[in-house]
Amino acid sequence: MKQQPNPYAALAPQLAETRFSRIRYRAETESTNRDASALLGEPGSGGLTIVAGYQSAGAGRKGRAWLAPPESALLFTTILPEPLPSAALWLVPFWSACVVQSALAEFGIATCAQWPNDLLLDGRKLAGMLAVSRVAGDRAYVGCGIGINLARYPDAEREVSPPPAFCDDIRPPGAPELLAAILRRADAMLDAFERPAALLRLWEAGAELPGKPYRLLPEGASEPFEGRALRLETGGALRVERSDGSIVVVGLGDVRALR
Numbered sequence: 001m002k003q004q005p006n007p008y009a010a011l012a013p014q015l016a017e018t019r020f021s022r023i024r025y026r027a028e029t030e031s032t033n034r035d036a037s038a039l040l041g042e043p044g045s046g047g048l049t050i051v052a053g054y055q056s057a058g059a060g061r062k063g064r065a066w067l068a069p070p071e072s073a074l075l076f077t078t079i080l081p082e083p084l085p086s087a088a089l090w091l092v093p094f095w096s097a098c099v100v101q102s103a104l105a106e107f108g109i110a111t112c113a114q115w116p117n118d119l120l121l122d123g124r125k126l127a128g129m130l131a132v133s134r135v136a137g138d139r140a141y142v143g144c145g146i147g148i149n150l151a152r153y154p155d156a157e158r159e160v161s162p163p164p165a166f167c168d169d170i171r172p173p174g175a176p177e178l179l180a181a182i183l184r185r186a187d188a189m190l191d192a193f194e195r196p197a198a199l200l201r202l203w204e205a206g207a208e209l210p211g212k213p214y215r216l217l218p219e220g221a222s223e224p225f226e227g228r229a230l231r232l233e234t235g236g237a238l239r240v241e242r243s244d245g246s247i248v249v250v251g252l253g254d255v256r257a258l259r
Contacts, residue, residue, distance in 0.1 A: 001178075004259055006023075006025040007025065007175070007176055008025050008051055008175075008176050008179060009023075010024045010176070011023055011179065011180050011224075013181060013208065015183055015184065015187075017078060017185060018183060018186075018187035019046075019187050019190070020047050020049060020078060020081070020183040020184075020187055021046045021047070021079040021185055022047055022048045023048075023049045023050075023051060023179075024049070024050050024051070025052075025141040026035065026051070026052050026053070026054075026079040026081060027052075027054065027055065027066065028052065028053060028054045028055075028068075028070070028246070029050075029051045029052045029054075029055060029056070030046075030055065030057040031055050031056075031134045031145075031252055032050045032051065032052050032055065032075055032076055032077040032145060033077050034057075035050050035077065035144035036048075036070065036077040036079055036132060036145070037132045037134070037143065038068060038112070038159075039143075040046065040079065040132070040133065040134040040141040040142070040143060040154065041134050041136065041141040041166065045079050045141075046081040046082060046141075047078075047079065047080075047081040048078075048079050048082065049074065049076055049077070049078040049079070049179070049183065050077050050078075051074075051076040051179065052075045053070050053071050053075075053077070054068070054069070054070040054071070054075075055068065057074050057083055061078070067247075068147065068149065069153050071151075071175075072149070072150060072151045072153045072194070073147055073148060073149050073150055073151075074146075074147070074148040074150055074178055074179060075147050075148075076145075076146055076179065077145040077146070078143065078144045078146070078183065078186065079142070079144075079231075079242075080141075080142045080143075080144065080190075081138040081180065081190070081219060083136075083140055083141045083142070084140050084142055084193060085139065085140070086135045086136060086137070086138050086139060086140040087133075087138070088140075088193055089131070089133055089140050089142070090195070090235055090236040090252070091193055091196055091199060091202050091236075092133075092142055092144060093116055093117040093129045093130070093236075094113075094116075094130055094166050094199060094203040094232070094236070095144075095192055095193065095199060096097060096117075096129040096131070096144045096146060097113045097117065097118075097119060097129055097203060097206065098113075098147045098189065098192070098199065098202050098203055098206060099185045099186045100119060100127055100146060100148065100173060100182055100185075101113060101119055101206050102127070102177075102185045102189070103181040103184075103185045104119070104126075104127075104148075104167075104179065105210040107167070107170075107171055107173045107178065107186050108151050108170060108171055108205055109121065109126075109170045109171060109173075109183070109190060110169055110177055111126055111127070111165040111206075112206070112208055112212075113203055113206040113207035114132045114176070114207065114257055115207065115214070115229065115232070115238045115257055116160050116236060116238070116252050116257070117129045117130065118257075120165070121165035121169065121170070124163060124164055124165035125149075125162070125164050125165060126148065126167070127147060127148040127149070127168070128146070128147050128165070129144065129145065129146050130145040131143065131144055131145065132145060133219045138154040144186075147181070148178070149152050149164050149165060149166045149167065149169065150167045150168065150172065150173075150175060150178075151166060151167075151168050152166040152168060152169065156164070162233065182227070192248055198233070200231075200232045200234075202225075203232060204231060204232055205238060207229070207232075208230065209229050209230065209231055210228070210229065210230045210231060211213045211228050211230075213227075213228055213229075214226070214227055214228070214229050214238075214240060214257055215257070216240065216250060216255040216256070216257055216258070217255060217256045217258055218250075218254060219254060219255065219256070220252070224258055225241040225242060225243070226242070226243050227241050227242040227243055228240065228241045230247075233249060233250075237249045237250060237251045237252065238250050
């Protein structure tokens with residue numbers, strides 16, 4: 001098979017001063033998260049980013065499919081340079097959202113974070129985050145899986161429900177250009193894990209909390225309920241004021257946010 005050129009090869013010099021300068025490109029793979037999972041904790045894997053032009057088995061939370069034709073999305077997993085305390089694993093999707101949201105803003109793409117792991121553009125999903133990890137005692141080796149819709153493709157409105165958003169709805173940044181911005185922001189924000197309260201407040205600001213309306217579908221329920229998100233709790237749960245005025249705290253595995 002002919003070796004595919006690496007469209008990200010030129011980024012290494014641009015990222016040389018960061019902890020995320022190594023990029024491995026695959027034209028097609030099942031999942032960059034699967035690829036990264038096999039490397040977690042291996043010597044030299046920290047700081048590596050695996051990018052795919054196409055994922056044949058890309059997935060989001062709870063195994064939901066991530067659909068993206070070849071080269072229509074930026075699909076990658078970045079392995080953090082150093083392990084985190086295992087107790088801090090719940091912070092990873094919120095940190096990832098803050099990093100990507102900040103990088104997109106550099107291109108004039110203003111997003112709103114949606115609990116627990118998405119970024120929305122005008123109410124439609126633009127990006128999603130899904131972490132993978134390997135826990136060894138009190139340490140966790142982490143890969144941050146990220147997918148960002150770049151270019152609108154035929155039948156996108158029909159194939160994906162609810163319909164997604166795309167960067168080229170606003171401005172079409174090149175995938176290498178956007179990845180470089182994200183990795184620079186990741187390097188600049190890596191110490192945010194040491195200040196979890198400040199990280200939560202940063203995510204809340206990007207999620208337009210307090211007061212953002214949510215429709216939440218509890219696991220096993222047939223009907224969602226509506227409310228206003230008030231704040232993010234330690235551990236990643238969301239405090240919500242229901243439409244009847246009652247307060248509930250919903251955990252990461254308890255409900256699904258609907259759009």
